[in-house]
Amino acid sequence: IDTYIKESLVAGIIRGSTSPAGVSSFFVGKKDGGLRPCIDYRITEYPLPLMAMAFELLQGTSIFTKLDPRNAYSLVRIRQGDEWKTAFNTPTGHYEYLVMPFGLTNAPAVFQALINDILWDMLNQFVFVYLNDILIFSRSLEEHEGHVSRVLQRHLDNHLYMKPEKCEFHVTQAQFLRFIITPGHVEMDPKKVEAVLNWPIPTTVKEVQRFIGFANFYRRFIKNFISVVALLTALTKRGGIKIHTGPETAGAFQDLKCRFTSAPILSIPDPERPFVVEVDASEVGIGANLSQRGEDEKLHPCAFMSRCLSDAKRNYHVGDRELLA
16 A cells, blocks of 8 residues: 555545545455555445347447446546545555545546547447447447547547557457446356356355345346345344355255356347247246247247236235236
């Protein structure tokens, strides 16, 4: 932290502070092995990325480029007079930011608005942006080269620069927001699947909630997700901090982990092809499978959907529950 403080003072990123406010500071690991400073200003956690909205955009594309801007947050200055609100404590002193740091409650929204403003005429045409993760997608290499050139030039015009080591250019497989994207298909990131397999059996309510939250991000890959996770969800409603995981609950935990390893590769929906919707209902929830027939005449899943039933709807006749689905 001493190195970071010295470098940031010299670079004009922070300054010494006499603010009456002050929060804790810490570092989090980055994919390249480095450390990122994080100041805990947050009130609520920012929502996970909704990659589902990008799936439709990727239909028919075959080549991708992934970009990662360098020190992008530091390009947004704190309004003069408000610097004291960003004050943080370290063992060596009290400091405040002159530019937007990681950890501010509204920093993600501000940065998203900045990038959207820069790329406004390209968004959802051949660019999908989530914060500092930028995906460019095209139908051909020739088209892609033009798209990438336009995006890079627009960033250069706005003094935004990329981390070459974090970028991937002109690839047919890209890792983006916890997914692996290939032409016509999307699958879970194997590293995230491995994390699930190594997940220890939860012993507290918070640990159960953390596991369910992680699994929920990939629910479109898991058939009958709600029914599988119902027993685990029930544990979070019993009150208390510690939980008792009996054989039935442990079995549900292992079942969900196994479904991650056997989850299918999803096809990106083609609006020109007919869809097949299969529905089902159980005592706790309803579900549906959305599929399309491929060139091989076989059905390929596009998404699995499910939701919990209210107490009143659980009393419906099974036929009515299936109609509800």
